[in-house]
Every structure is written in structure tokens, then in C-alpha cells.
Amino acid sequence: MEAYRIKVVEPIPITGRDQREEALARAGYNMFNLRSGEVTIDLLTDSGTGALSVAQQAAAAIGDETYAGSTSFYRFHDVITDLTSYPHILPVHQGRAAERILFSALLEPGHIVISNTHFDTTRANVQLAGCEARDLPCPEAKDIDGPYPFKGNIDLAALEEALKSPDADKVDLVIMTITNNGGGGQPVSMANLKATAALCRRHGVPMFLDAARFAENAWLVTQREAEYKNNTPREIAQAAFELADGCMASLKKDGISHMGGFLGIRDDDLANRCLNLLTATEGFRTYGGLAGRDLDMLAQGLAEVTDPRYLRARAEATAHLAELVTLAGVDIVQPVGIHAIYLNAGRLLPHVPPERFPGHALSCALYLEGGIRTVEMGSLFAGEVDEQGRLVTPAAHELVRLAIPRRVYTKSHLEYVGQVIADIAKYPERVPGYRVIESPPILRHFNARLEPFSTSAPL
Numbered sequence: 001m002e003a004y005r006i007k008v009v010e011p012i013p014i015t016g017r018d019q020r021e022e023a024l025a026r027a028g029y030n031m032f033n034l035r036s037g038e039v040t041i042d043l044l045t046d047s048g049t050g051a052l053s054v055a056q057q058a059a060a061a062i063g064d065e066t067y068a069g070s071t072s073f074y075r076f077h078d079v080i081t082d083l084t085s086y087p088h089i090l091p092v093h094q095g096r097a098a099e100r101i102l103f104s105a106l107l108e109p110g111h112i113v114i115s116n117t118h119f120d121t122t123r124a125n126v127q128l129a130g131c132e133a134r135d136l137p138c139p140e141a142k143d144i145d146g147p148y149p150f151k152g153n154i155d156l157a158a159l160e161e162a163l164k165s166p167d168a169d170k171v172d173l174v175i176m177t178i179t180n181n182g183g184g185g186q187p188v189s190m191a192n193l194k195a196t197a198a199l200c201r202r203h204g205v206p207m208f209l210d211a212a213r214f215a216e217n218a219w220l221v222t223q224r225e226a227e228y229k230n231n232t233p234r235e236i237a238q239a240a241f242e243l244a245d246g247c248m249a250s251l252k253k254d255g256i257s258h259m260g261g262f263l264g265i266r267d268d269d270l271a272n273r274c275l276n277l278l279t280a281t282e283g284f285r286t287y288g289g290l291a292g293r294d295l296d297m298l299a300q301g302l303a304e305v306t307d308p309r310y311l312r313a314r315a316e317a318t319a320h321l322a323e324l325v326t327l328a329g330v331d332i333v334q335p336v337g338i339h340a341i342y343l344n345a346g347r348l349l350p351h352v353p354p355e356r357f358p359g360h361a362l363s364c365a366l367y368l369e370g371g372i373r374t375v376e377m378g379s380l381f382a383g384e385v386d387e388q389g390r391l392v393t394p395a396a397h398e399l400v401r402l403a404i405p406r407r408v409y410t411k412s413h414l415e416y417v418g419q420v421i422a423d424i425a426k427y428p429e430r431v432p433g434y435r436v437i438e439s440p441p442i443l444r445h446f447n448a449r450l451e452p453f454s455t456s457a458p459l
């Protein structure tokens with residue numbers, strides 16, 4: 001059970017089917033255009049949506065809003081220094097600001113960044129810096145049903161090949177995303193991190209962590225990597241940071257706060273270049289776009305997030321939802337991680353071809369049926385679409401992510417979600433496909449507009 005009780009509650013909107021149909025049509029069938037008042041259970045993201053603890057609220061009250069040198073910054077700084085060992089800690093307002101600053105300081109246009117899998121904003125920022133974002137997930141990751149415990153790993157053989165290829169001098173950076181959000185929320189093993197760090201060192205390429213879910217990765221290591229079963233999640237997280245040359249971290253996830261992030265760097269020169277960009281675009285180095293109270297809530301959140309009792313209860317809640325969904329006959333990416341479950345929409349809706357976005361179709365059905373907001377991670381998110389919105393290359397899998405906010409929903413909320421999924425799974429053939437009617441050039445899934453489209457009509 002959770003090692004906390006609830007002291008402050010917030011009502012959730014209960015809506016009718018007609019209201020949801022109207023809302024979704026107005027939203028251009030895009031979950032990002034819904035208003036929160038139209039959503040009953042919001043599983044769109046686990047980012048910035050966690051519940052604060054009493055200690056975090058108390059910490060906010062002592063937030064020091066001094067422009068330069070606030071004591072809040074030093075509390076934030078000390079907690080992160082203890083966790084990461086990096087000599088330079090730059091606060092930023094969220095993860096993508098850390099990405100933009102690091103890439104502007106480190107990457108040369110025309111060069112390459114390699115990752116186990118870039119998260120979507122990370123990929124967009126690499127591309128905006130004029131570089132190629134190359135994903136090298138381990139071969140086991142392709143089999144989304146298999147039990148392999150560390151599908152977040154990078155493909156070491158492919159990485160070595162890339163670092164020895166004629167293009168090797170163009171590889172500016174290797175990013176290890178822990179856990180691998182774009183790849184089904186799967187963890188990276190410490191063995192894989194160590195081997196990657198050694199390879200990168202040998203070839204003189206910096207290795208950074210995208211550490212948005214560093215504590216959850218550490219928890220899964222305690223459960224799945226025998227060598228670490230007697231270590232605490234905090235010890236494992238410290239060892240992971242120690243292996244890298246630095247990190248970018250969105251603290252909206254494992255900082256259990258609404259806003260925040262940081263850039264951790266070992267190299268003095270690189271840190272100075274980043275510091276100039278930070279000052280020009282985010283804020284002075286002791287606040288970086290955050291309020292003093294944010295820095296204090298983050299310092300406290302970072303102390304709470306590695307508590308094994310918290311991590312175990314969170315992992316078990318996600319596993320419980322996964323079990324309900326599996327019992328309803330709906331396949332999910334295996335093995336289940338912590339921050340989310342990923343439904344295999346392609347398999348549930350075989351009558352909806354990739355060109356009609358089965359993941360999106362299932363996501364819309366979850367909203368229409370039960371007011372549940374989720375996010376598609378299939379061809380709309382990762383496929384290649386031409387200027388008319390037609391799918392040219394589908395994604396490898398048509399998934400829907402149900403991200404679980406931290407400390408927010410109870411078991412009965414998750415059981416409700418399981419029931420709605422089971423109801424849809426009884427008559428999957430009723431779910432229509434969709435077509436894109438408006439599509440921006442990057443980060444399409446945030447801003448596209450779609451409409452339901454008969455699955456039997458010609459394209």
C-alpha cells in the first residue's frame with residue numbers, strides 16, 4: 001500500500017457521453033486541445049502532474065525569492081550535488097530548456113547525436129540545432145511482447161560500429177534516456193550504462209543522461225539486475241549519474257513537482273558556455289527560470305522520490321492496472337515499467353490500418369467511453385506523414401500510453417480505467433479510424449487536427 005494518506009482533495013469532472021463527443025469534435029480529435037474540465041481521469045502525462053507532499057508545501061513557504069544567491073538555490077544545489085556528483089548544476093524551468101542550452105553549446109550543425117531513443121522534444125531540439133538524432137535501441141526492444149528486463153538498453157554493437165565508422169568524428173554526443181520513455185518506459189541496466197560510458201570514453205564522445213525518470217530506472221534495477229538487488233534506489237541513481245559526463249533532467253517527473261529541471265555538467269568549459277546561454281535565455285544561475293519556492297519544493301521532492309516504499313507502491317499500482325488490462329484481453333508492452341502502460345492498439349484494432357492511426361483511434365475511444373485522456377504513441381506520433389497528412393512510413397508499433405501521475409490516483413481510479421478498457425475490448429470493431437486534416441511540420445501530435453473516418457472508405 002501507499003505510505004501516505006490524503007489530506008487535500010480535488011473533485012474530478014464527471015461528464016456525459018454527449019458532452020465528451022462535443023468536446024472531442026471541438027478539440028479536432030486531439031487530446032491536447034481538450035480542457036481539463038472535460039477530462040475525468042487524466043493519463044496524458046506524468047509530467048508536472050504529481051501531488052505535493054506536506055513537506056513540499058512547507059518547503060514552498062520558506063522559498064527565498066532573492067534574485068541572486070537565494071538560500072533556496074543552495075538547498076536545491078546541495079541535494080542535486082549529493083545525488084549526481086556534478087560540479088556544475090544549472091537550474092532550468094523544464095527539461096527541454098536543458099536540451100536547448102546543452103545542444104546549442106555542444107553540437108555542430110550537420111553532426112550526429114546517438115541515443116537509446118530520443119524523447120520527442122529531445123529529437124526536436126537536436127534537429128533544431130541542425131543535427132541528426134539517431135536512435136540505436138537494443139534488438140530486444142523490437143519484440144514488445146518479450147520478457148527481456150532491460151529493453152531500454154542501447155545496442156552496444158551498433159554504437160561501437162557508429163563510433164568507428166567514417167562518420168565517427170561527427171558524433172558529438174551520446175544520450176542515454178532513463179527510463180526510455182519513447183521506447184515503452186523500459187529501464188536501462190547498469191551494465192549497459194557502464195559499457196556505454198566505457199565505449200564513449202574510449203572514443204572521446206561525451207555521454208549524458210536524459211534523467212527525467214532516474215529514480216524509477218533505479219527501482220527497476222533493484223528488481224531486475226541481480227548485482228544491485230541489495231542496493232538502495234538512491235545508491236543506484238548515484239552510480240548512474242557518476243558514470244556520465246553530465247545530465248539533462250526534467251524534474252517535472254521524478255522531482256515530483258509542477259515545474260523545474262536542471263543541467264548537470266562535469267566539464268568546466270562546456271559549463272561556462274551553457275552558463276552564458278542560461279543567463280541570456282532562462283535566468284541567472286541561481287534561479288534559471290524558477291521561483292525560489294519551486295527550487296525548495298524540488299529539493300524536497302528529490303529527497304522523497306528515492307524512498308523505496310514510495311517506488312514499490314507506485315510500481316505495484318502500475319502493475320495492477322497492467323494486470324486488469326491484460327485480463328481484459330488487451331496486450332501491452334512487456335514487461336510493464338513504472339510511469340506508464342502502453343496499450344497495443346494495432347493488435348486490438350486490426351480493422352484500423354496504420355494510415356488511419358489505430359493508436360489515435362483507441363485513445364479517442366478511451367475518452368469517448370470513459371473521459372480518460374491518454375496519448376497516442378504510434379504513427380501519428382512517430383510515423384512519417386506527407387504534406388497532405390497521408391502516412392508515408394508507419395511507426396514500428398501502434399501504441400497508446402497511459403501515464404500515471406505520481407501520488408494522484410487511487411486504486412479505484414485505476415480499476416475504473418481497467419473497466420473502460422475492458423468495455424472497449426468487447427466490441428473493438430466499433431472503433432473508427434481517423435484521418436489528419438491539419439498537420440504542423442514538427443511535433444505533429446501536439447497540434448494536428450483529425451476527424452473520424454470510416455475504415456472501409458478509400459483513402
Ligand code: F0G
Nearest residue numbers: 045047094095096119121181212250252
Ligand atoms: N526527456 C524525457 C525522457 C521526457 O519524458 C520529457 C518529457 C522530456 C525529456 C522533456 O522534459 O517536459 O520538462 O521539457 N516528457 C513528458 C511526457 C512531456 O509526457 O512524457 P520537459
